[in-house]
Amino acid sequence: MDKLLSRKKIISLIITCLLLSACERPATVSNWSPLANMQTSPTEDLSTMISETEVDTPTFSTPMMIGGTASPIPTIDIDDLPDTLPHLLKGYELVSWQSGNEWNFTLVSGTNRQKTFEELVSPESFVTKEGYVKITVKGVESIKQVLERVPAGESVAWGGMNLSGQVPSGTIYFAYPQQEIMDELMAVAKENGFDLYTLQESE
Numbered sequence: 001m002d003k004l005l006s007r008k009k010i011i012s013l014i015i016t017c018l019l020l021s022a023c024e025r026p027a028t029v030s031n032w033s034p035l036a037n038m039q040t041s042p043t044e045d046l047s048t049m050i051s052e053t054e055v056d057t058p059t060f061s062t063p064m065m066i067g068g069t070a071s072p073i074p075t076i077d078i079d080d081l082p083d084t085l086p087h088l089l090k091g092y093e094l095v096s097w098q099s100g101n102e103w104n105f106t107l108v109s110g111t112n113r114q115k116t117f118e119e120l121v122s123p124e125s126f127v128t129k130e131g132y133v134k135i136t137v138k139g140v141e142s143i144k145q146v147l148e149r150v151p152a153g154e155s156v157a158w159g160g161m162n163l164s165g166q167v168p169s170g171t172i173y174f175a176y177p178q179q180e181i182m183d184e185l186m187a188v189a190k191e192n193g194f195d196l197y198t199l200q201e202s203e
Contacts, residue, residue, distance in 0.1 A: 076125050076135075076136075076137060076142075078137075078142065078145045078146065081125075081127065081135065081146070081149060082127060082149065083149060084149055084151050085127065085133055085149045085150055085151060085154075086127070086131040086133065086151070087151050087153075087154060088109050088110060088131065088133070088154070090109070090110035090111060090112070091110045091154060091155035091156060091157065092107055092108065092109060092110055092133070092150065092154060092155070092156040092157070093107075093108050093109075093110050093156070093157050093158075093159065094106070094107050094108075094156050094157070094158040094159070094196070095108075095120055095158075095159055095160065095174045096143075096158070096160060096174065096175065096176065096177060097121065097172050097173060097174050097175060098172070098175065098177070099172060102138055102139060103138075103139065103140060103177050103181065104121070104136070104137070104138050104139075105136070105137055105142070105143040105146075106120045106121065106134065106135065106136040106137075107133065107134075107135045107143070107146055107147070107150075107156070108120065108133060108134045108135075109131070109132050109133045109134070110157065117174075119134075120136075120174075121136070121172075122136065123136060124136070125137070140177075140181055140184065140185075143185065144184065144185065144188050147185060147188045147189065147192070147196070148188060148192055150189075150192060150194045151194065152192060152193030152194055153193060153194060154194040154195070155194065155195045155197075156189065156194060156195065156196045156197070157197060157199065158176070158185075158196060158197065158198045158199065159174055159198075159199045160174045160175045160176040160198070160199070160200070161173065161174065161175055162175060162176065163175070176198065176200070182198070
């Protein structure tokens with residue numbers, strides 16, 4: 001009798017195991033990984049963070065700063081430029097940045113389109129038939145000669161920031177030169193009858 005009960009228990013146990021294994025859902029294979037779904041770390045490299053900075057100013061559409069290095073600025077032949085640059089509906093924008101001991105400048109048509117840092121520091125200079133202007137020069141004397149071609153009555157917005165001590169040494173960003181240079185360029189604007197103003201003045 002005991003053997004019969006024992007045999008029944010074993011058979012019952014085997015049947016139960018078979019039933020449970022038949023009902024069990026197969027394991028799901030997934031490629032999900034918490035690492036693969038993480039957002040970029042907030043401590044990412046400063047140059048990436050700076051490059052995404054935009055100016056919230058309706059009269060100026062260029063990014064103010066970026067980390068990294070700019071392309072070398074060739075010396076262009078200013079005489080190849082028109083004697084007078086075109087009048088523009090949205091005026092002009094001016095940016096400046098220091099590379100080593102030298103100041104570089106880009107004068108560009110004002111637009112609603114957000115311009116990239118790479119576009120503004122690229123060495124190409126041109127004035128299109130449609131009147132789009134992008135002139136990049138190296139040195140204060142060169143930008144003076146360019147500004148002398150801005151038509152009277154025009155408006156030029158000069159953007160920049162002061163990040164001294166806030167970014168690693170050698171970081172290139174749009175900034176203002178020393179006051180003496182700024183005064184020289186303001187004097188050129190006054191002599192030629194156009195308005196050159198800095199964003200720091202309009203804040």
